[in-house]
Amino acid sequence: MSSRPELEPLSPNDHAVGQWPPQPVQDDTVHGVETKSSWYPRIRDIRQRKDGPKKGWKPLSMTAPILILLTILTLLLAGAIEVLAQLSRSRGGLALSRTQDDIPQYAMISYLYLPNIIAVLYSLMWSWVDLDVKRMQPWFELSKPEGATAENSMFLDYPYDFIATVPVKAARRRHWPVFFAGTVTVVIFWLVTPLQSSIMGTGFVNKTETAVIGTRSSIVPLANQSHFLTNQILNTGYSIGWHGQSYPSFTTSDYAILPFYIDNDPGESQLHTNWTATTTKLWTELDCWPATYQQEHPSITQWDFQNGQGCNTTIIINSNANLTMLYVGYLSSPYADYQLADIHNCPNSTHSNHQFLAVWASSDNSKDQFDPEVNVTALFCQPAYYKQEVMVSVATDGFRPLNTSIQPISPQEPLTEKEFNSTSFEFLIGTGMPMEQLLNIVRDFPFENVVEADPQIDKTNLSIPTSNMVGYALAPHNVPPITYGDPNVLHQAFNRAHKYLFSIAINQMLVNDSTVTNSTAISEFQQSGIIVSRLFSAIVEGLLLLVAIFTVLLLWSCHTSTSYLTTNPSSISRLAAIFRNGPETNKMFRPADHADEKSLKELFQNDKFRLTRDEYSNTGNVYIEKVAGVEVDPDERRFDKPIGYYDPIKPAPLKRGIGLLFGLVQIGALVAIVYLKVQTDKSKGLIRPSTKFEVLQILENYIPTAFATFTEPFWVLLNRFLCLLQPFKVLSRGRSESSKSIDTTYTALPPQLVLWRALKSRHLMLVMLCVIALLSNVLAVGLGALFNEDQTTAIYTATFTPNVGAQLDNETVFNFNNYLEARLKTSSLYQDEMYIAMANISSGMPLPPWTTSEYFFQPYTVDSGGQSNSSSTYNVSTRGFALTANCTAIPRSTIALSFPPDLDKTCSNDGSYIIDVAKMTMRTSATTRPSGPSSIEYTASLEPGSISESCSRAMTFGWGRTPQGLNMNATVEASFAFCRPFFQTAMFNVHHDAEGNVLAHERTSDVSMHLDEDDDDLQTNRMISQMNSLLTQGVPGWHNDTLTRDWINYLLFISLDSRNFLDPSKPPPDPNDLIPTIEKLYRQLFAILLSLNQQLFVPSGKEASVTGQKLTEETRIFMDQNAFIITVTVLSLNIIAVVIFYSRGIIFNLPRVPTTIGSVLAFVSASHILEDQEQSSRGSDDKSKEKKTYSFGRYIGVDQKVHLGIDVDPYVALVDPASLKEKKSLVRRAVTGDLRKRTGTFEPVRSGTWL
Structure with a gap:
């Protein structure tokens, strides 16, 4: 590696760089151990100290009490699930109730939220253990007697790896603590947590x-x-x-x-x-x-029939009958x-x-x-x-x-x-x-x-x-x-x-x-309840058992792993305390301060390092030393890029492209959930894609919870990166207090749990991410409880075709009596409506289709569209028809002995005249005159005469008493109900079943007494007359018992469940007591009559089909309101957090992310921080008494060379991130979001990007 010319000495006029007093070249003797500028292996006496080896520091989460407690807790959770599964199996379900709405609220809340809350808290505990194991693994490797390669120790960064790949990497490297903890974390995050939400669901049990x-x-x-x-x-x-x-x-x-x-x-x-x-x-x-049969003679109609057992009979068969x-x-x-x-x-x-x-x-x-x-x-x-x-x-x-x-x-x-x-x-x-x-x-x-x-x-x-x-x-x-x-x-x-x-x-x-x-x-009987899936409960129990086994193995591997640490290496200052005791290693890392992570690993790929205790110090200091590798002079171990030049590292999760993608996923999830909520409210639930319990549990619980458990690691990773970079962010602003920078211990806890520490340090961006990471657990709870099932009435559109028109047919109405007489061969009394009314009143049998006790409704046939469901019901708008008796009470009075001879020969619309006719009929009746107290019932309407046809539309009901039935001149007392029926029609919304049986009806228009196209109400008046004639009995007769002699009084008897109004020993009844029942019966009988004789209506050929509703009881998927609010709120906050985090962003001014021991060491290897032992200064200068501050930038190290890293102020030149970026056009800056106003003050350094 070629050497670079020496830099010129710094001038006092250089910005942001203070003068450091000239220092003599130090002897590299530390603690009495002489070292040379070039590395040579230390030769140490491996004998143990008299007081034996000291026990190294390990996190609390890796100690036996905690891991044993976790094992017991895991087994308890598995046992609790098994208990619930067995209770559900034996009882058919939990919290069984009449309907799902009747399930106790505490049970529903516990079922919807408690398992998810437990799973989240359990996963948080394992996050703590997992983080400690992963961050301790490099120290375990360094604490081995033979040391470990740089790749397997100094440059391990398990906490920042994708959690799914950690177990695989750890297994290849035989890092068993990380393998066990990482596997458990994957199982809990992506299997146990989502699957546990699928263990229980609501349903019907027998x-x-x-x-x-x-x-x-x-x-x-x-x-x-x-x-x-x-x-x-x-x-x-x-x-x-x-x-x-x-x-x-x-x-x-x-x-x-x-x-x-x-x-x-x-x-x-x-x-x-x-x-x-x-x-x-x-x-x-x-x-x-x-x-055996034969015709007696071909010319006669008699036939002989024999049974083959000695019985013979003769029957006449009418040969003229078809x-x-x-x-x-x-x-x-x-x-x-x-x-x-x-x-x-x-x-x-x-x-x-x-x-x-x-x-x-x-x-x-x-x-x-x-x-x-x-x-x-x-x-x-x-x-x-x-x-x-x-x-x-x-x-x-x-x-x-x-x-x-x-x-x-x-x-x-x-x-x-x-x-x-x-x-x-x-x-x-x-x-x-x-x-x-x-x-x-x-x-x-x-x-x-x-x-x-x-x-x-x-x-x-x-x-x-x-x-x-x-x-x-x-x-x-x-x-x-x-x-x-x-x-x-x-x-x-x-x-x-x-x-x-x-x-x-x-x-x-x-x-x-x-x-x-x-x-x-x-x-x-069928009940609604909370059902525990045997399949999912068994899977989760198996996974928890696996977790328990791996926890025990983790306990064993942690117990057997050696640690020479004396304290928690949770901050930069604590790492510096370890680094300062290994000057040889520090020298090796000084030339690589501006190297990226890949280059840093390549520089030391053939080296092995070891964490060693200083056996000659009473303080128990530890340091990192090199134990194997190629001997290279530290000055020649150089990074092959010019000093001062580097490309700022941008971790993938922190890039805006990734943030945009993640934000779109959150927006998509929010839009999808809101859309499903709207559809749920609009359609009364979502149609279930399957009826299998396990499939529904996967769709309703597992997938939503899995989404949350896949979202949470991303927020945790962002949080972890920010926890790591926060001290550097503060240091990059310059003059930071140690408590807010090099002394922060954010990386010692799961990122979700550093909220309080970040809040005390006023690191608001980190606070936000901590809150969002915690809310990710709440999101898992909300999504796990979001979807549930319940019975509902599903509404579909259906087409209805009328069976008859909404108008009476004129010809059929006026010939109705003739029509009935033609069909009655053995008697002259049409009684079908009476039989139905009797069965309905006495036995509760339903009335005919499209009929209630008040109205007959225009019937329709529903087009099922090929999907017939007998349990479906329907809503259709239709017209109802009724007659109201409109009765008036005529109080009890004594009937006169004589009446005008022609009283019943005419027809008058005068009510008193009609009552006189009824009185005369009672008085003169000679039918069945019994002895003793007797009673008589009168039910009739007068036939229309030449004066007025309206008298036939008046109906009279009467009840008479006499003390001596045989004496026609004896006193007769009677009371009457005089009725003038009228027609009614209105539009109704009718709820009926597939057969047309009316389940409910609601009037939707005003009641009218007239039908369209019925001039002068001729048709309706005729129907009133027809109805009255069907109720009119023959000649009334006296009787001395309480039996009925006509239909209307029998129906009154079974309706009132009393024969007092028929009892000859009692006075005539008060008509006011009977009129409500009479009016109800009259109305009901007319509705039944129409339903049995629908030919009275015009054909439906000209009637257009109408649109109505088909209602089917279905089990559908609903969204819990509380869970929906939680989910939407958290997703909205996620989106806001994504916008804030990636818009404000992080200042990228580091050549690498300091995720490893070696990366941090390279930043401080030449720093004066390593000489700042026990808070002592190098002299009694007044400045040394002031509170120290620290910065990240370029500084002159203890070797009098320029380095990039962390040092004590005021001897650091801050790095302007702008000097590390290529120039961008205005358009590109707008697209990438770089038009925001820059914050912070960066004093320029001479020569821009290097000193």
């Missing part, structure tokens, strides 16, 4: 707990069963079969089970609960076989046209008395109109009844048995006639009336008549009238009638009817048991 049955039900004794086998069963069956009503509790279309009820149900308050218990299943099956379907039971009844029972042709036997004949016939007169061809299908069937002990689950919302849950416990057994009155049941379903009807037992009005199914059968083109059971076999009408010609289809139709009517019959005959023999049951 809980199963034992319960006690408090009540069981059984069938009433055989002797009492006939009292329950009434046409109430047929009414319920009609509503279920034809109008889609729900089955009673513990009943299905195929079977019934004996009910059981749990006391103190553990799942009572939960949303979805199932009860599982042992009970008895009851059902029936039909055994059918083809009948389709005929018959059900012929065994027993005879006034309500049946045919029966099998015949003493000669079909005598009573154990087989025949339970059989029936099913016949289907079709006529084809296309070939011969007078002799049509008749095709007949005939089956003889015999029902069998069974029971079986089963284990079954029942859903408590309606107590519906779950078919898939049934598990037989015992073989099926016959349900004998000693247990079930099958004869009465078969008579009921075959004739439509109970056997007791033959005994002239009086019942309430709905049960005095056969259920009228003709309006429904009329839709099938079958000939009417037909057998009672045919209507139930056809319900619901979902196959063409012609298909019943197939014997299998015919068998299935009647088998289905027998099954569901038998199930309903069982439900009607139940009574609670006085004792419960088997009280064991299981309650299964």
Whole structure:
């Protein structure tokens, strides 16, 4: 290496360089050890001192107590996770509640934040250990007896390496403490911390707990069963079969089970609960076989049918009817046209008395109109009844048995006639009336008549009238009638009817048991809770176990690693205290003060160094010495660049390009999170990309936390660099106090924890970075808790097509009575709306689609778009129609004995006139005049006459009493409700399910009493008259019991659950007590009537489709509000910090980053700092008494040569960073941000960049 000419002596006029008194050439004897200018190996006596070797200094974090504590803490964390996992597995989840909103707040906060907080604090502890291990490794290498190469000691910079590469580098160099600590750090930062946020998540769990049955039900004794086998069963069956009503509790279309009820149900308050218990299943099956039949003569319509068991019957088949379907039971009844029972042709036997004949016939007169061809299908069937002990689950919302849950416990057994009155049941379903009807037992009005199914059968083109059971076999009408010609289809139709009517019959005959023999049951219910993933918990536990093992190994390696340090080498001054005792090494590094790191390593690549104790000093001083390498004169060990010239180093993380990239990442993350938040609020959650728990945990917890754990190391690295460079930044300004420069110990702690020290020194930029680095841990907490799942109602746009128009059809309305009469063959009373209202009021069965107790709504069909979901609900704007009874109370009064003879011959709109007609009807009624106190009910509207049609739109309800029913002149008292109904319509927002059942409705327009295009309200007035005529009974009759004689009073009875208003022993009721229920019933019956007869509306061809909403209950991803605020705040502060840090920047005036021992040594190797021992000065000069300050720049070293580094003021020439930069154009300076006003004062030195 060529030598440079000597520099001229400095002049006192040189700026920023003070005069140093001329000094003689020093003898290099230090502590009595003679040295030469050229290096030669020291020859030392290796004998130990009498008092033995001194124990070297090691950081507290590397001592046994701390590492053992960390090991125990790690195992405790793993154990805690395992405990939580086992609790979650055994209980199904943690903090189980009815819904996620019901989970206790403390549990949600603990689940969302506590694991992340623990992980962050745990990682901070390991950051402390990791930093100490990494910064101590060079000293461990130097403390080895044989020393270490410069690359593996003097130039180690593990704290500033990328943390992922540290374990690999350490393993190659066999630096086991760093390997163990670095591996643990990587595992904790990038595996444990993000994975622990995925251990727990919210979800639904199925809980199963034992319960006690408090009540069981059984069938009433055989002797009492006939009292329950009434046409109430047929009414319920009609509503279920034809109008889609729900089955009673513990009943299905195929079977019934004996009910059981749990006391103190553990799942009572939960949303979805199932009860599982042992009970008895009851059902029936039909055994059918083809009948042998023949026509008696081709010219007559009589057909003979034989069962092959000695039973023969003759049936007349109308050959002029297109389709005929018959059900012929065994027993005879006034309500049946045919029966099998015949003493000669079909005598009573154990087989025949339970059989029936099913016949289907079709006529084809296309070939011969007078002799049509008749095709007949005939089956003889015999029902069998069974029971079986089963284990079954029942859903408590309606107590519906779950078919898939049934598990037989015992073989099926016959349900004998000693247990079930099958004869009465078969008579009921075959004739439509109970056997007791033959005994002239009086019942309430709905049960005095056969259920009228003709309006429904009329839709099938079958000939009417037909057998009672045919209507139930056809319900619901979902196959063409012609298909019943197939014997299998015919068998299935009647088998289905027998099954569901038998199930309903069982439900009607139940009574609670006085004792419960088997009280064991299981309650299964769904709860929301915090679920611990077995997969992720096992992974984290394994990683923590690995951490514990590596901690023990770290403890061992730290214990076996020798350290000759006497104090913490945590500052420049403390490093100088070590350097000052090794003059030979100092000489070697003096020529390389302005070298970059790479060149510095190359200069000493063949050298080995060792940290040695001064065995001849009582102070225990240590120093660094060279122990091997090529002997080179220190003056010849030169850096091959001109003295004073160097390129300022710019560490990659501190470059603005990297800062810009990092800032864009932070901005992108902030924008993405805000966008997701907006979408979450707008769409009520984010759609889950998967339903697998582990996948969702990765997406919702692991990735966000991983982003934070990858962001934190960058801030830590920036912080670490600033901690390292802060003293040099202060020194570069000149005249800095030692406490704020060479004595600062920022590098001794994790960068996040030097906040207080930086604050005391007023290093505000460092304070900012410390805060941001700490907030990075908060960001991990926020991101880990940001996303969670919950049930929500998702809203989609859907298209709705109206089924009918919003206007009444004029022709259909005015011919409605004729339409109904044409469909009624066996009676003149249309009762379908009554059956539905009765089922709704008495059993809570739902009303027809698009119907409520107040309105019928214009029905729509939703376009599902090919995605049908029965659990979805819908919102659509539609029109509602209603009638309001508008009743007025007429108080109790005594009815006169006589009335004008022509009172009921005319029609008047006068209300008093209509009430007089009602009074006269009560007084003159001669129907069923019983003895004793009697009562009468009046329900009628007057037929329109020549004077005014409006009288037909008035409805009168009355209740009369007389003390003696047989005496027509006895006192009669009566009260009335006089009603003038009117029409109402309005627009509504209707919330309904997929079948059209209305769940809720909200009026969105004013109520109108008129329909568009209905001139003079002719259509609505006509509908009021039609409605009144359906409620009008026949001639009212007197009675001395409390049974009902018409539909409206029966509905009043089941609504009020009282017969007092019918009781002849009580005075007439106060109409004010009845009017609210009457008005409600009137409104409900009209809405049902419209729903059953939608032909009253105009077709929907001209109606345009409308847009509505589809609402589906979904589990979606939401953003926790608190976590969102934390995340957005931290990311915003990150962005602000990036802007501040990289805009103000760092003054780049160092030839290298002083990350290694050798780099710092090169800066102070020729400095007078090394001679400043024990705060002593070189003389008694007054200046020496002043407080010393220090600067970084160019100085004349102890060797009288110019050096770059740190020295005592006022003997340092500061370096102007501008002199180290190439000149830039104005445009380039603007682009790179160099137009900012320069701060600080840099006094120029002679010759610019060198002295």
